Every structure is written in C-alpha cells, then in structure tokens.
Amino acid sequence: MTVDISSIKRLKDLTGVGLTDAKKALEESSGDFDKALESMRKKGLTKADKRSEREARAGLIGTYNHDGRIGVLVEVNCETDFVARNEIFVNLVKDISMHIAASNPEFLSITDVATDVKLKVRNDFLEKSRAEGKPENMLDKIVDGQVDKYFKEKCLLDQPFVKNPDQTVGEYIKEHNARLGENILVRRFSRMVLGEVN
Numbered sequence: 260m261t262v263d264i265s266s267i268k269r270l271k272d273l274t275g276v277g278l279t280d281a282k283k284a285l286e287e288s289s290g291d292f293d294k295a296l297e298s299m300r301k302k303g304l305t306k307a308d309k310r311s312e313r314e315a316r317a318g319l320i321g322t323y324n325h326d327g328r329i330g331v332l333v334e335v336n337c338e339t340d341f342v343a344r345n346e347i348f349v350n351l352v353k354d355i356s357m358h359i360a361a362s363n364p365e366f367l368s369i370t371d372v373a374t375d376v377k378l379k380v381r382n383d384f385l386e387k388s389r390a391e392g393k394p395e396n397m398l399d400k401i402v403d404g405q406v407d408k409y410f411k412e413k414c415l416l417d418q419p420f421v422k423n424p425d426q427t428v429g430e431y432i433k434e435h436n437a438r439l440g441e442n443i444l445v446r447r448f449s450r451m452v453l454g455e456v457n
Contacts, residue, residue, distance in 0.1 A: 262290055270295055315442045317343045323356035331359045333448040338441040351435045351443070357421065358428060359448050364415035367445060368429075372410060381406050415445065 262285040270281040270292065281299070288294035318336035323329075335352045342348050366372050384405040385398065393401055411417040416429035423431070436443045 262286055266290070266292055270299060314338065315444055318443075318446075319343055319349065319352045321352035321356040323353070323360050325360050328453045329360045330451045331356045331448065333359060334446040335443065336446050337439070337443050342439050342441050342443075345439065347435065348439060348443070351432070354420075354422060354431070355428065355445060355448075358418070359415065359450050361421045362415075362418050363450060364418055364448075365413045366410075366415065367447065368414050368416045369410050372414070377406070377410075380409055384409070415448065 262282060266285055267278055267281045270285060271278055281295075284295040284299050285292070288298060315336035315338050317338060317340050318334065321331075321333045321335060323331040323333075333352065333356050335348075335355060337343055337348060381402060384402045388398055388401050388405075416427065416432070418428050420426050420428050420431045426434075432443055432445065
C-alpha cells in the first residue's frame, strides 16, 4: 500500500525515527497512523532504556517563576551540547520546570527516598489501617498499596505529567530520550515558595 509523505514526515517528527522506519511502520499498520505511532513509540522506548546507561553531563538548568510566588530550578542532563541547544530539549526542560511548580514533588524518584523515611511512612499507614480495623491478615497488602500510592504522588518521575496526566513525567522524559536519541535525565531540582522555609 502507498502511504502519503505527510504522514511519514509527521510520524518521523513525533518519534525521532528515520523516514524509512516511519514509512515501514505506516505500511505495517495499513496506514493507521495511531497504530504506527504506538509501534514506533514502543521501539523507541526500548532503545531509550538501553541509552539510560550512557553518561549524560551536558544539558540545561531550567527555571520557572509563577507570579513571583513560586520559583523552580531544575537540572536536566543529556549527552551532548548539540541536543542541549535543541528546541525540543529546551521545551522539555521548561515543561519539567512548570510541572515541578504545579505538582510540588518532594523526591526525584523512589530510589532517592531514605530508608528511614520509607519506614516512617509505612508505620504511619500501618497504625492508621489497624485503627480503622482492617483485617490483620490483609494489612501488609493494604499498607504496601498505600505506601506505593503515597510515593508515586511525591516522586517527580512517577507523578502524572500536568500537560498529559495519561503519562508520568518519567515516561514523558523517556519519550524525549527516544526522539532525541540521547540519554536524558533530571539530575536535581529545587522548588521555592515565597514566605515558606524548607
């Protein structure tokens, strides 16, 4: 089947793959753009997982200021200065800064949460569940679910992305990793609110 060139270019721009790969994906999906896009995203994310081991020391420090009351600094790294200056990467950094201002994450990821903090949160949920009379034989399962949900709300990479709640911030970054062909990661961030002391 023949696929029109505008669809091929659109798929290429959205996924960062070559024209040949975009054409092949559209042909394999019988011209169904959404199916082709999903297929290319899966392939791109698989490659992105492999890239995550490569060193990323270039990048940008992004800022966001909301009405002079909330300020954010975030360091987002990539592998090369070439990508760091790319408009797609610059917009990614802006989006992450804005997300941090809006969603107030406390941690970058679950691996950054200290063990004593995890234990305290778990014990708090355990006491609460016991006080509510939850069955003793179900407590571990109930508390595990509550702890998991709690940290997904507090960890930047697990939070639903404010511009598209159907994907997490981590998935949004991986998508850009696939589009730009480099390892991209958030190194650190800081969020300040006028009049509040951390």
